[in-house]
Amino acid sequence: MRASDRAALLLLATMAVAFGARVSAHRLDEFLQAARIAVERDRVQLEMNLTPGTDVADGVIRDIDAGRDGVLSPGEQRAYVERVLSALTLRVDDSRPLRLQSVAARFPDAAALRGGDRAITIRAEAGVSPLPVGPHRLFFRNRHAAGKSVYLANALAPEDDDVVVTGQLRDGYQSELTIEFFVRDTPASSRQWTLIGLAGVIVLAASRGLRTAAYSRLFPAAHISERHRSL
Secondary structure, three states, X not given: OOHHHHHHHHHHHHHHHXXXXXXXXXXXXXEEEEEXXXXXXXXXXXXXXXXXXXXXXXXXXXXXXXXOOOOOOHHHHHHHHHHHHHOEEEEEOOOXXXXXXXXXXXXXXXXXXXXXXOOEEEEEEEEOOOOOOEEEEEEEEXXXXXXXXXXXXXXXXXXXXXXXXXXXXXXXXXXXXXXXXXXXXXXXXXXXXXXXXXXXXXXXXXXXXXXXXXXXXXXXXXXXXXXXXXX
C-alpha cells in the first residue's frame, strides 16, 4: 500500500470515529441525518441513517404514517424512502444530477422510533459513466426536512483500488459535501493477459477431456486400467 493511501485511510478512519461519536451524542430535539458515501469508478453508493430524537419523533412518524394508524406499512416506507431520495442532489464533476435508486431500507416500528435512539437506514446507489483517469469531484446535498434537522456527511474509503479520496469539503451545516477523488490508471494489458491465460487453461482442459472421452470409447479396457493407476 502506498504511503498516500495509508494517509488517506487514516484520515478517513479518524473522521469516521468523530462521525460516530456525534451520531451517538445527538440531542433529543434533533432529527439527525447522517450520510456515508462510497465512490467507485462506475457507481456511487449511499447509506443514510435518520435518527429522530424523542422530542421530534412524533413529527417524523406522522410524516411516514399516512394512514394515521400507528403502523409504518411497507407502502408508506417505500413512499418515505422516495421522498428522502428526491430531496438529495448527487453530481459527479459537471454532469447532470445522478438518479439514486433505493437498494434496501430498514425501519424500526413507531414505538422504537419514539425512543430517540433508533435509526431509519436507507441504502441507495447511482450508476456513473466510467470515469477517466485523473482528478474528479462528487457533490452531495441533503435538503430533506430542512429547517428541523441536523446533518452529517462523510466519505467512505473506496473498495475500488482505482479510486483514491483526496479531500472532503463541507458547508457549515454539513448538508453539503464535496468529495475530491482521483481515478488511477490500472494497466489494461495486465488484465487482458490474465483473461487470455484463463481462457487458454479452459480450452486446454476441455480439449484434454474430449481426447480422454474419445480414447475411452476406442479402448475401454486401457482407459479403465489407466484410471486405476491414477487412484
